[in-house]
Amino acid sequence: MTYITSLKCVHCGREYTPEQVTYYCEVCGYHDGILDVIYDYDTVRRELNPESLARSTKYSMWRYLPLLPINNPGLIPHLQVGWTPLYEAPGLAGELGVARCWVKDEGRNPTASFKDRASAVGVVKALEQKAPRITCASTGNAASSLAGFAAAAGLPATIFVPGRAPAAKVAQLLVYGAQVFSVQGTYDQAWELCMQASAEFGWYNRNCAINPYLIEGKKTVSLELAEQFMTLTPGSFPDWVVVAVGDGCTIGGVWKGLWEMHRLGFIPRLPKVLGVQAEGCKPFVTAWQENTCLVPGEANTLADSIAVGHPRNFCKGMKGVTESGGAFVAVSDNDILRSITTLARKTGVFGEPAGAAGVAGVRQAVAAGMIRPDESVAIIVTGNGLKDIQNAICAAGQPVSVQPDIREVRQAVAASGKC
Amino acid sequence: MTYITSLKCVHCGREYTPEQVTYYCEVCGYHDGILDVIYDYDTVRRELNPESLARSTKYSMWRYLPLLPINNPGLIPHLQVGWTPLYEAPGLAGELGVARCWVKDEGRNPTASFKDRASAVGVVKALEQKAPRITCASTGNAASSLAGFAAAAGLPATIFVPGRAPAAKVAQLLVYGAQVFSVQGTYDQAWELCMQASAEFGWYNRNCAINPYLIEGKKTVSLELAEQFMTLTPGSFPDWVVVAVGDGCTIGGVWKGLWEMHRLGFIPRLPKVLGVQAEGCKPFVTAWQENTCLVPGEANTLADSIAVGHPRNFCKGMKGVTESGGAFVAVSDNDILRSITTLARKTGVFGEPAGAAGVAGVRQAVAAGMIRPDESVAIIVTGNGLKDIQNAICAAGQPVSVQPDIREVRQAVAASGKC
Structure with missing residues (x-):
């Protein structure tokens, strides 16, 4: 129940x-x-409270079961999802010009991205409905996490990808045994085909923009943030929670989880939410700045996980920022690349471009006076850098070439001043 | 102390x-x-016992601190390492022809491999000795984990890689901010240069084959196995623990941890250890079968993490198998590729080639009558499949190409029998 x-x-x-x-x-x-x-939050609170969580030994997102839409917990697949580490990063705080900074590493999930939280819920809902198969349209983290969780649950999966999807991303789906349709057309055509196939064959539809339960999985990142800060900094919570924004589902889930944990008394006050988009793909930023409706636009950014010109969940995405009194910012692709190395070098966390974009967003928001230097921020790093090695190569620089001779190393070390 | x-x-x-x-x-x-x-195990036992572990809230390898060579725990970097998930995999057990099967997913570590356990210890030892810098020679997981942990600890790192190292692997080191020397020569020349530089500049040497403390980090995987099975299957333990073998340090660490947990009373009897090598690189298999000393040989396998023709830790590696009454097996590269998809489809765990090789090894050992059908196995998956997407592409197969037309999907679904 x-x-x-x-x-x-x-x-x-x-x-x-x-x-x-x-x-x-x-x-x-x-x-x-x-x-x-x-x-029914009053009833939820009787089961989910600081005392019950202190007793819980479920170190995964399922520790928040009373706040999840699961009828039959016996169907939850075995992959350990959520309860990802939260690190304080004083070096990064100094670099970004804020009082304190924390990083939540969502790349530590089973298929190495935040999307696992949503796919885990989607797979259980499909099993509850006895659906013969689960489906989605995606080339990215949603697809790979669905393929992984479907494999874990023994549930067949069909994934529709646009023809131009990179071979590496498609390979991961096939490794997990998903049936993959490479649609010779655009992403939108793949999406429509997925909708039709879901209706025709009775396949469970994991597309987050139309399925109300997926965002319930996503919100668990905020449930964890609330509980983790309750331990780390009792009685206080960061001023800002920062996350990159594509179709709006992720930031919508982040806000819902924060709102719920405030409602349940876990956090003393609601933080502001900073939504970060790329300069080449910023429909939320534009609509927020100009106080207009959504105008779908271009999707030109190397951060593929947030390259969404037509966000399918505009309403929930916008709500997170406006209700929290937060802000949207746009950052350049160069800033995103630079943020990959900044994040890795200051914290040891290697994020994919969209995952590191939050770092660039904080820098931008501080420069614009949106975030004050005496404020604190928690940045959600949504995916692992190993997901996109090509952009990491662009960000990384070059090694020093030497002959196998210690004299050359000596010279190079002296020249670099590193010894 | x-x-x-x-x-x-x-x-x-x-x-x-x-x-x-x-x-x-x-x-x-x-x-x-x-x-x-x-x-001094008698003293260790007073601090490390089932009761003390039940009270511990350190969900990382550091919960076993009394069994680790750490003088100053205050120097431990923040990255959460170890306490990786252990899954029972009945589908995989059926596929491999064993009674029960468990998989330990070491790809969930901070830089996505088992080697993080060793690097974490190495970095703390370097900080304890106030070394100005830490160094190693490697192109693989040891290097990336060292770069990540050094960044987390704020400790400079220099890494020597052979000139032919793939750009993707070098990029990860540079992203973390390591100084990387690309040595125009062989791996052995890079290794010797690293040894010289370490001696000349006083850099702490993380090369596992000569540093006695690194294997202490590696053994924590077995300390966890013992504790996790104590909860899962009280009073019993798998008959076999299975791991891929390169230079011998990993299997040596696995055996030491098992031996210690038996000594401390956590496991009722010692399991047999199965060491898995590739057909094209099997010095341990040859020496074990022929009861001879090490004869360094070729290193022809796509599983780069175990492509070690001249294992530097032959003694400890051999000891793990002989003392346990276990065995070594060699598997073909095709079997390794096939094991990547078998593992992913049966468990939802995506391993790199060396990580999945244990699955191929069990299949081989069952066929050879070394593992009996009524025995149980625990397979250590040492690294994440995202580390080696090129081989995953080889293993994965191809998607089904369709036009954006539901009629084509209908035909393809009917033809595949999947609906």
């Missing part, structure tokens, strides 16, 4: 029971009618 | 105090005089 009271349409406000609806508001349709999962 | 009673030469048996010696037996030299760290 769950503590869900209703699924509420973010567009029209209609409420449904979980039995009445599978994915989206039938009146508003799947472009607008995204549903939000509402819980 | 530590509970070390002596450092004992594996070649001549001479014993030293930790203050008398830095790396190896001065009489036997660094080719033969590898030291073994000996503890």
Whole structure:
């Protein structure tokens, strides 16, 4: 059983029971009618509180089960997901010009990205519904995490990728045994084909933008942040939580988790949320700055995980920043590349471009006076740098070439001043 | 303080105090005089026992501090290392023809390999000795983990790589800010240059084959196995522990940890150890089968982490298998590639070639009658598949190409029998 009271349409406000609806508001349709999962928080609080968590030995996102839409916990696959490390990074704080800085390394999840939290929930929902197969359209972390969790659960998966998807990313899906359709067309065409196939074959649809339960997995990163800070810095919480933004689902989940942990009394006050986009793909930044609706645009950035010109979850994404009194910033691809090395060298955490973009975003927000030097920030690093070695090579620089002769090393060491 | 009673030469048996010696037996030299760290186990047991571990909230390899050579725990860097997940894998057990099978996913460590356990110890020892810099020669996981942990600790690092090292692997070192010397010569020349530079500049030497403390980090994988099985299957332990073998340090560490946990009463009996090598690089297999000394040979295998023709830690590596009554097997590169997909599809764990080689090794050992069908195995997957995407592409197969038209999907689904 769950503590869900209703699924509420973010567009029209209609409420449904979980039995009445599978994915989206039938009146508003799947472009607008995204549903939000509402819980009975007073009852949740009786099961989920500082005392119950102190007793819990489930070191994974499943320690927050009363806040998750899971009817049958017996179906949860074995892969350990969530409960990722949170590090304080004084060197990075100094570099960025803030009072204190923490980094949450989501690259430590089973398939090396934040998306595992969503796929874990998606796979359990598919099993609960006895779906014969689960599907999504993606070339990136959502696809690889779905393939990994489907394999772990013994659930067949079909993934639609656009024809131009890089061989390396497709390989990971195939290694996990997913059926992969390479669609000779655009990403949008792959997405529509996935929607059609899901409807026709009864495959469970893991596309986060239309499936209300996926974001419930994503929010667990904030549930963890709240609990981890309760231990690290009792009675206080960072002023800002920082995350890169693509289709809006991630930042929407981050905000929902923060809101819930405040509602349940785990954190003393709500932080501001900083959403970071790339200069070449910034529909949220534009809409927020100009106070307009979404205008889909270009997707020109090397940070592929946030290269989303037409965000499918604009509403929930925008809500996170506006309700929190936060901000959106855009950073250049050069800044993103530089942030990969800054993050790795100051903390030992190697992030993929979108994962490190939060670091560039803080730098930008400090320069713009949005974040004050006396404020503290928690940056969510959403994916592992090993996911995108090509961009790491661009960021990294070159080694020093020497002959196998100690005299050459001596000269190079003297020249570098490093000895 | 530590509970070390002596450092004992594996070649001549001479014993030293930790203050008398830095790396190896001065009489036997660094080719033969590898030291073994000996503890006062009776005293260790008073601090490290099932009750103390049940109370511990350190979810990392540092929960075994009384069994580690650390004088100053305040110098331990922040990266969460060890306490990796252990999964039971009934589907894989069925596939391999054994009674039960577990997989320990070492790719979940901070830089995505088992080697992080050793680098973590190396960095602390360097800081304890106030070394100005730490160094090693490697192109693989030892180097990337050293670069990551050195960055986390704020300790400068210099890494010697052979000129032919792949750009992707070198990039990771540079991202972490290590000084990287690309030596225009062989791996052996890079290794010798590293030894010279370490001696000349006083850089701390992380090369596992000559540094007695590194293997102490590696053994923690077995300390965890013992504790995790104590919870999972109280009173019993798998019949076999399986790991791929390169220079012998890893399997040596695995055996030492098992031996210690048996000595301390955590496991009821010692398992047999199965060492897995590649057909094209099998000096341990040959020496074990023919009961001879080490004959260095070729290193022809795609599993780069175990492509070691001249193992530097032959003695400790051989000891693990012979003392345990275990075995060595060699598997073909094709078997290794096939084991990547078998492992990923049956468990959701994506391993690099050497990481998945243990799966191929079990299959081989069952076929040869070394492992009986009623026996149980624990396989250590030493590194993440994202470390070697090129070989994953070889293992993965191809996607199904379709036009953006549901009729093509319909046909393909019908043809595949997957719906």
